[in-house]
Amino acid sequence: MKQIRWWLMALLLVVGLAGCGTQRTTNKQQTARQTTSTKKASPYVDRQLPTFYVHGFQGSAKSTNTLIAHAEQTAHAHKVLVATVSTSGQVTLTGHWNGRVRNPIIQVVFKNNLAQYDQQSAWLAKVITTVQQQHAFKKYNIVAHSAGCVASVNMLMTQQPTSFPKINKLVTIAGPFDGVVGEDDVANQNSFLASGQPKYLHAAYELLAAKRTNFPKNVQLLNIVGTLNDGSRSDSLVTNVSARSIKYLLRDRRVDYTEKDFYGAHAQHSQLHENAKVALAVDRYLWHR
Known part of the structure; x- marks a missing residue:
């Protein structure tokens, strides 16, 4: 037992x-x-919608390198292509874009970085068309600095083929929409009338005003304005009035307009695209859930 x-x-x-x-x-x-x-889950979206980064006068890849690097680190975006436009307008794409890449970025570089707005607008449209022929997409974003802002808005106001993709979000950084200090504008001279229109209208403003009704409706726009703390009410090259005049230009176009202001030494015209706070604002606007 x-x-x-x-x-x-x-x-x-x-x-x-x-x-x-x-x-x-x-x-x-x-x-x-x-x-x-x-x-x-990641606070940033995972989409295949491309974003084109456009520099300004006398700019180069260096003008958008910091913004792009920040987007790659923070928003998990990926620079997939560099679209280089020769002085004769030929577009060359370098890099590799896998169709499933998250938040793809195309960096636009104009070899002639002193070309007039109309010319750069035509080149930008050609870049978008060239990329679209290789990678089908129906919508896209643009991030532009300085003169690239005017060229981008001018392109959007210019009639394109019906197959041309639609703008989704537009980010303008230090856009000289109504003149440049030292060229056709003077610090603390211009102001807004009661209607919202600038008192003095310069060449860039008149170029855009002539075709403003062609701007597509329901576009989301982030306008970034820089102000040095030196009493000039400018970023050294673009006055606050010039940068903000885009809002009145796009009146009645049902634009979802957001404005962000930055102050101090890091809000100087060329420092804005090197400013980490500006880069974060761009990333959040484009890709944050």
Whole structure:
């Protein structure tokens, strides 16, 4: 009898240990599932909609390198192509774009970085068409600095083929929409009338005003304005009035307009595209959920 009782006790012990092992395994599986289910989703979207970065007068790839690097680090975007436009207007694409890349970026570089607005607008449209022929897309974003802002808006106000993709979001940084200090504008000279129109109208403004009704409706626009704390109410080259005049230009176009102002030494015209706070504002506007 003692042998039988010993055998039964041993059997119960083995069964109990096996049950404990099973319970521990089950608990681990439940914990793993809970960890997976509670894992936070990225605050930034995962889309294949391309974003074109456009520099301004006398600019180059260096003008948008910092903004793009920040987007890659923060918003998990990826620079997939560099679109270089020769002085004769030929577009060359370098890089590789896998169709499933998250938030793809195309960096636009004009070899003739002193070309007039109309010329750069035509080149930008050609860049977008060239990329679209290789990678079909229906919508796109633009991030532009300085004269690139005027060229981009002018392109959007210019009639394109029906197959041309639609603008989704536009970011303008230090856009000289109504003149440049030292060329055709003077610090603290211009102001807004009660209607919202600038008192003095310069060449860029008149170029855009002539075709403003062609600007597509329902575009989302982030306008970034820089102000040095030196009393000039400008970023050294573009006055606040010049940069903000885009709002009145696009009146009645149902534009979802957002304006962000930056101040101090890092809000100087060329420092704006090197400013980490500006880059974060751009990333959040374009890709934050």
